[in-house]
Each structure stands twice: as C-alpha cells, then as structure tokens.
Amino acid sequence: MRYFIVALVVSLAWFHQDWFIWPFLGELYEQQNYVPAFVNDLSEDEQLAYTAAFARNREHELVMGLPLGVHFQMFLSFATAAVALLAVWKAWPTELERWAEAGNRGNRGDRDRGRGRGRGDRNRGGRNRSRGADDKNSGRSTERSAKDDSSRSHSKEGGDTSDRPRRRRRRGGRGRGGSGGGNSQSQPKAGE
Amino acid sequence: MNLLAAASESSLPLWMVGAYLVALLGLGIFSSKLFRGTSKDYFVASRSIGPFMLLMSVFGTTMTGFALVGSTGKAFMTGVATFGAVAVWSGMIHSSVFFIIGTRLWAIGKRLGYVTQVQFFRERFQSHTLGTVLFVLLVLFIIPYLLIGIISAGKFMQGTAGLDPRLTGLVICGVVLTYVFLGGVRSAAWANTFQTLVFMLTGVVAFAMIAKAVAAKTDEGPGTFLQNVKRSTEFVEEHKPARLARGIHPATLAEYQEYETSLGKYEEYESLKDTWGALVQDMGGEELAATVMEKPEPVEKPEFMASPKPSMTKLLWITYLFIPLSIGMFPHVFQHWLTAKSAKTFRLAIVAHPICIAVVWLPCVIIGTWAAGLYAAGKLPVLGESPNPSAVLGAVVGELVQNPWLTGLLMIGVLAAIMSSLDSQFACLGTMFTNDIILPWKGKDYFSDGEIVKIARYFVVGVVVVAYLLSLALMKTASVFNLGMWCFSGFTALFPIVFAALYWKRATAVGAYACIAVTAVLWVLWFHESDYGENKDFFVLGMLPMAPLTIASALALIIGSLVSRAPEERQINKFFPNKAR
Numbered sequence: 001m002r003y004f005i006v007a008l009v010v011s012l013a014w015f016h017q018d019w020f021i022w023p024f025l026g027e028l029y030e031q032q033n034y035v036p037a038f039v040n041d042l043s044e045d046e047q048l049a050y051t052a053a054f055a056r057n058r059e060h061e062l063v064m065g066l067p068l069g070v071h072f073q074m075f076l077s078f079a080t081a082a083v084a085l086l087a088v089w090k091a092w093p094t095e096l097e098r099w100a101e102a103g104n105r106g107n108r109g110d111r112d113r114g115r116g117r118g119r120g121d122r123n124r125g126g127r128n129r130s131r132g133a134d135d136k137n138s139g140r141s142t143e144r145s146a147k148d149d150s151s152r153s154h155s156k157e158g159g160d161t162s163d164r165p166r167r168r169r170r171r172g173g174r175g176r177g178g179s180g181g182g183n184s185q186s187q188p189k190a191g192e
Numbered sequence: 193m194n195l196l197a198a199a200s201e202s203s204l205p206l207w208m209v210g211a212y213l214v215a216l217l218g219l220g221i222f223s224s225k226l227f228r229g230t231s232k233d234y235f236v237a238s239r240s241i242g243p244f245m246l247l248m249s250v251f252g253t254t255m256t257g258f259a260l261v262g263s264t265g266k267a268f269m270t271g272v273a274t275f276g277a278v279a280v281w282s283g284m285i286h287s288s289v290f291f292i293i294g295t296r297l298w299a300i301g302k303r304l305g306y307v308t309q310v311q312f313f314r315e316r317f318q319s320h321t322l323g324t325v326l327f328v329l330l331v332l333f334i335i336p337y338l339l340i341g342i343i344s345a346g347k348f349m350q351g352t353a354g355l356d357p358r359l360t361g362l363v364i365c366g367v368v369l370t371y372v373f374l375g376g377v378r379s380a381a382w383a384n385t386f387q388t389l390v391f392m393l394t395g396v397v398a399f400a401m402i403a404k405a406v407a408a409k410t411d412e413g414p415g416t417f418l419q420n421v422k423r424s425t426e427f428v429e430e431h432k433p434a435r436l437a438r439g440i441h442p443a444t445l446a447e448y449q450e451y452e453t454s455l456g457k458y459e460e461y462e463s464l465k466d467t468w469g470a471l472v473q474d475m476g477g478e479e480l481a482a483t484v485m486e487k488p489e490p491v492e493k494p495e496f497m498a499s500p501k502p503s504m505t506k507l508l509w510i511t512y513l514f515i516p517l518s519i520g521m522f523p524h525v526f527q528h529w530l531t532a533k534s535a536k537t538f539r540l541a542i543v544a545h546p547i548c549i550a551v552v553w554l555p556c557v558i559i560g561t562w563a564a565g566l567y568a569a570g571k572l573p574v575l576g577e578s579p580n581p582s583a584v585l586g587a588v589v590g591e592l593v594q595n596p597w598l599t600g601l602l603m604i605g606v607l608a609a610i611m612s613s614l615d616s617q618f619a620c621l622g623t624m625f626t627n628d629i630i631l632p633w634k635g636k637d638y639f640s641d642g643e644i645v646k647i648a649r650y651f652v653v654g655v656v657v658v659a660y661l662l663s664l665a666l667m668k669t670a671s672v673f674n675l676g677m678w679c680f681s682g683f684t685a686l687f688p689i690v691f692a693a694l695y696w697k698r699a700t701a702v703g704a705y706a707c708i709a710v711t712a713v714l715w716v717l718w719f720h721e722s723d724y725g726e727n728k729d730f731f732v733l734g735m736l737p738m739a740p741l742t743i744a745s746a747l748a749l750i751i752g753s754l755v756s757r758a759p760e761e762r763q764i765n766k767f768f769p770n771k772a773r
Contacts (some may be wrong), residue, residue, distance in 0.1 A: 047240035060437040065421035099769035
C-alpha cells in the first residue's frame with residue numbers, strides 16, 4: 001500500500017505539469033475516433049467546428065469565472081488532500097509511534113532537566129550520560145502503562161506520558177517526579 | 193499611498209488593529225497561565241499539542257505576509273500561474289514532508305528527548321562541531337527571514353495608515369515578546385491558531401468584497417457573488433488576457449499574429465514605396481508611373497510588440513517545487529512538530545494543509561490577476577508607471593472598495609500572517625541558543641529546570657531586542673528583502689541533510705559537511721551574481737537558483753558520505769525504528 005501511495009503522489013506531481021495536458025486533450029479530439037458518435041451525424045462544417053473547439057489549448061477558458069487551468073490546479077489540491085487521507089488511513093507508520101512511545105531508556109538518559117533540581121545527578125546532558133538503570137530514582141514520576149510499552153518505562157522528557165494514565169510512583173526516589181509535561185502531575189513552577 | 197485617507201476619514205481601521213492586538217495579547221497571556229513551569233513545557237509545550245492546534249500553528253508559521261500581500265503582487269506580475277506554481281506545489285510538498293520527515297523527527301525527538309534540530313544532528317552525525325556549524329547557518333538564515341516580517345509590517349502600516357514603521361515594529365515585537373516570554377511555544381501555538389484563523393478569514397472576505405468592487409467597474413455592474421467573479425475575470429480577459437494562463441493565451445497569440453501581419457504589410461509598403469519612388473523618377477511623374485504600377489497605399493508602422501512568452505516556462509514551473517522543501521529545515525517548524533501530543537496528531541495537518549493553502553492563496557492570486565486587468569485598463573492609477581507588486585493589494589482595497597471595515601480587516605490579516613511566523617521564530621531562536629549553546633557549554637547538570645527556563649526567556653528578550661534594532665537599521669534597505677528570499681534557498685539546499693539523516697544510514701558527517709560547503713559556496717556565488725538579490729529574474733540554467741543549489745548539495749552529501757567511513761551501526765541504530773532496541 002505504501003508503494004501505491006508513493007505512486008499516487010508521483011502521479012499528482014506529474015499531473016501538476018498540466019502544460020502537456022491541454023494540447024494533448026486537443027489532439028485527442030482532433031482524431032476522428034475520439035469524436036463522439038453523434039458528431040458524425042453533423043454537417044461537415046459543424047464537425048470541423050466541434051473538433052476545432054477541442055483542439056484549442058483550453059487552459060485559459062473561463063468556467064464559473066475562473067480559468068480552467070485554475071480549476072484543474074484546485075482539483076489537484078483536493079486530490080492531494082485525498083491522497084494524504086489515504087496515506088494516513090492505510091499507510092500510517094504505526095511502528096514509528098510504538099517505537100517512539102517505547103522510549104529507549106537503555107541508551108539514553110533523561111534530557112529533561114525536569115524537576116527543579118540544581119544538583120548534579122545522573123541526569124547528564126550531552127553525550128556522556130549515565131545509564132538509566134536507576135532512572136526511577138531520577139525523580140521521574142512516570143512509568144508507562146503496560147499497554148504502551150514493552151520496554152522500560154519512562155520518557156526521556158519525563159513528560160511524554162501526557163496522554164496516558166500514570167501509575168503512582170513510589171516515593172523514595174530523588175526529588176519529585178513530574179518533569180515537564182506530565183499531565184497529571186503538578187509541576188514545580190519555574191524559578192520557584 | 194495612504195489607504196486610510198483613500199478609504200475614508202475614519203480611524204476605524206486603526207481601532208480594529210488595536211483591538212486585534214489587545215485580543216492577541218490577552219490570548220497570549222491567558223495561554224501563559226497554562227504554562228507548567230518546566231523547560232520541556234517552555235520549549236515543546238510538553239508535547240501536548242493536539243491535531244487542530246498543530247495544524248493551525250504549523251500552517252500559520254509557514255504562511256508569512258507573503259501569503260497575502262506577496263501572492264497578490266506575484267499574481268499581478270505573473271497571473272494565475274502563481275497558484276499552481278507556489279500554492280499547489282506547497283500543498284503537495286508540505287504534506288509529504290510532514291508525513292515523511294515530521295513524524296519521524298517527532299518520534300526521534302520524543303524517544304531521545306530532543307528539543308532542537310541541532311541536538312538531533314549532533315548525535316545523528318556524532319559530531320558536536322557539525323551541530324555548531326549548522327546552528328550558525330540556521331541562525332544566519334532565519335534572521336533575515338525574521339527581519340522581513342518586522343520591516344514588512346512597518347512598511348505596510350506606513351502605507352496603509354501613515355504610521356511610523358518604527359512604532360509598528362516596536363508594537364508587534366512587544367506584543368509577541370510578551371506572550372512568548374511568558375508561555376513559550378505553548379503561547380505561540382495558541383496565538384498562531386488565532387492568527388491563522390484571522391488571516392484565512394481575511395482572504396475570503398476580501399475576495400468577496402473585491403469581486404463586487406471590480407464587477408462594478410465592468411459594463412454589467414455587480415451582481416451575485418458568482419456573477420461578480422465571472423465579470424471580474426472577463427474584464428481581465430478583455431484587458432490583460434495573458435494573466436489567465438500559464439502558457440500563451442490565444443488572445444495574446446492572435447494579437448501578435450495581427451501585429452506580424454501588420455508588420456509584413458508595412459515592410460511590403462516600404463519596399464514598394466522605394467520602387468514607386470524610383471519609377472516616378474524614371475517616368476518623370478506619378479501619372480506616368482501609375483500606368484506601370486499602382487501607387488502603394490501608405491501603411492503605418494505598427495507599434496513594436498515582443499513575441500509572446502508564457503507567463504512561466506515549463507522548467508521554471510517544475511523547479512518551483514524546491515521552494516516548499518525548505519520547510520524540512522525550518523527550525524521553528526521543527527519545534528512545532530515536537531509539540532505534537534502523538535504521531536497521530538500529525539494526521540490532520542497532513543490532510544488539511546493543502547486545502548488550507550488553497551483557501552488562502554486562491555483568493556489572493558485571483559485578486560492580483562484582477563488587479564492586472566484593472567491596471568491595464570487604467571483603473572488603478574495609484575500604482576503609477578512602475579507598479580510595486582507589494583502595493584497591489586492595498587491599492588485594490590483602497591481605490592476600489594474604500595470600506596474602512598475591509599481596510600481594517602486587511603491590516604489585521606497581514607499583521608496576523610506576519611506575527612504568526614515571528615512568534616515561532618523568536619521562540620525557536622531562544623530555544624536554540626539555550627539548548628545548543630549554553631547547556632552543552634556548561635553541562636546540563638549545571639542549571640536547574642527553572643534556571644533553564646529563565647535563560648531561555650533572557651535569550652528570547654535578547655533576540656527580540658536585537659531583531660528590532662536591526663530592523664531599525666535596515667528599514668530603508670531594500671536588500672534585506674532580497675536577502676530574505678535567498679535565505680529561503682539556503683534552507684532548501686540543506687534539506688538533503690535532514691532527509692539523509694532520517695533515511696540513509698550511510699550518511700556521514702563528512703557528507704553533511706560537504707553538503708554545507710557546496711551550499712555555502714554556490715549560495716554566495718549566485719547571490720553575488722544576482723546583484724545581491726536585486727535581480728529578481730536571476731535564474732540558473734533557466735531554473736530558480738535553489739533547484740541546482742539543492743541538487744548540487746544533495747550530490748555533495750552523497751559523494752561525501754560514500755567516500756568517508758560508514759558510521760558505526762550501533763551508534764546510529766537508535767535513530768532507525770526497525771533496528772533500534
């Protein structure tokens with residue numbers, strides 16, 4: 001399905017080059033076999049007028065006060081939205097979301113400064129971060145709910161669980177939990 | 193041009209603008225009450241922004257004053273091709289970038305705790321220095337872009353209401369600074385939502401009112417809305433048909449064929465006249481000469497007409513797709529992406545973005561096209577002999593509509609479009625300075641969370657002050673606009689870096705450096721060749737400069753990555769979902 005979506009997007013980009021469409025439409029109608037059957041019943045002059053009408057580049061013709069070229073480009077805008085809808089419906093990268101929510105605690109420490117602590121702790125920034133083995137002592141309050149995560153829990157920001165229920169944290173860790181972003185947790189105000 | 197005087201003697205428009213600014217300030221202060229007091233909330237709104245607000249804030253951030261004023265001016269010069277070239281391409285590319293780049297960056301940012309692009313690039317390419325180089329480049333590119341906003345707002349208000357541009361700059365900087373200082377990105381998102389709705393409404397209302405006013409200039413006069421649109425466009429077809437097609441309009445072609453026929457007749461007359469003259473001399477008189485050949489009828493030389501060209505060549509039309517690629521490297525858009533509550537939050541933005549762009553751009557492009565017809569018919573004398581495209585929208589509103597409500601709404605709409613980008617840019621620069629310079633320098637353990645928020649706030653104040661002072665210094669310098677547009681090209685040329693960082697494991701720091709080096713060299717070279725942006729029709733091989741610039745930078749990235757040592761897989765696996773543990 002993703003390849004199909006990509007093909008649709010490429011097609012949209014191709015059709016956007018509508019400068020080939022208008023003369024092409026004109027050429028189609030110039031050829032006899034593309035002329036509707038009823039035209040054959042017209043007089044010769046009427047047939048010529050009919051085919052000539054469609055042989056022109058119709059990009060500029062006004063329909064409801066706007067050139068046909070503008071209508072076509074508007075159609076492409078809505079077609080883009082439709083393809084986007086198909087993409088988010090059928091080709092959404094759900095594995096990406098799971099991966100993001102899982103939160104690789106094993107590799108990274110907490111980026112979030114979080115808790116109004118000024119003292120150094122394991123929450124090192126930068127590149128040399130201590131492992132998160134005792135991340136739960138870092139003052140984080142959040143643990144992911146089991147349905148979201150199969151790995152270890154908390155977010156690096158300590159607040160990425162803003163839209164999921166929190167387990168009560170056992171006190172005894174350092175500081176208070178609630179790094180920025182935790183919805184259900186009161187946060188220490190900045191500068192307090 | 194003083195729209196206020198042209199519209200009426202009323203100060204209603206200024207009161208409307210004042211009310212809008214008060215409402216915006218109030219909304220900003222209200223939203224700051226939702227601020228949770230943490231650095232994460234200040235920088236990325238605790239990743240709690242929902243779908244509608246994400247759509248509005250990202251859309252509002254990407255739509256600058258160019259979306260209203262600039263699009264009208266561009267359509268005045270180029271016609272309806274502007275819509276397809278800029279708006280439709282932007283719809284396609286922006287949605288694709290949100291889907292391919294935005295969601296992925298959000299996921300990485302969430303998983304690994306980034307709040308700026310530089311943090312990501314430093315770790316992805318395992319190079320602190322590369323991050324610093326990119327930081328400098330991104331800041332250098334965004335500052336002119338930011339200055340354009342402040343200066344445009346000042347010039348616009350000066351043109352419409354006679355206000356001192358320094359006062360306008362001070363007021364809008366002050367309003368934006370207040371709510372960004374207090375609430376960070378969360379306040380910016382709330383304000384952007386309000387501002388986006390305002391300028392979308394402005395475009396639609398202005399379109400309806402201007403359609404009526406233009407139709408009133410036609411022989412049939414105004415009617416229903418559809419009739420007004422039809423009559424207005426037919427007026428353009430009569431007076432400036434070239435603006436109604438990307439290619440060559442048949443009327444223009446027919447006019448040129450008529451010119452060629454007249455020119456042929458004139459040249460024939462000239463040669464016959466010489467022959468006649470010689471014959472008269474030989475025969476000793478016209479009467480005798482008339483027995484040999486007919487005296488040629490005098491033919492007036494037709495006024496010169498250049499051969500018609502399409503309003504936009506095919507190659508140029510295609511290369512407009514490179515403009516919206518820049519969104520992939522905008523630091524302020526990146527920051528908005530990180531505010532999303534979940535990956536699903538992006539869905540509405542991905543789907544609705546093309547439609548939102550069309551809703552804003554189509555009315556403005558059509559208004560610009562109508563203005564071209566009116567100008568050709570001599571009904572917009574205020575534009576003068578050499579019309580300034582940026583003045584077109586104001587001229588149409590001031591000369592035709594003369595309604596203080598519409599004037600006020602237009603002023604609000606333009607300010608909303610400008611300020612919706614300014615607040616994100618200010619917040620983003622404050623975030624970048626804090627997280628990419630101060631914290632790595634001192635170490636993240638050095639400051640408490642509250643201190644980090646304070647530092648960010650100080651930087652926001654500093655950025656706003658510096659930007660305002662720069663705008664005062666450069667207010668009369670037109671080149672800042674040219675520089676701003678070229679800086680757009682810089683963002684586009686750096687797009688290959690973010691794409692490769694996300695999707696190509698083989699991309700290395702050397703490749704990124706090569707990309708940056710090629711971008712810098714070619715950018716400087718072509719910027720110089722374009723007379724530092726003065727030459728608006730500067731093309732490279734018939735294309736917008738950003739097209740070959742981006743292609744060259746992408747090639748440099750690829751070659752540089754392939755010739756350098758591959759990164760350690762275990763170092764970069766964490767950035768790729770299907771391999772990370």
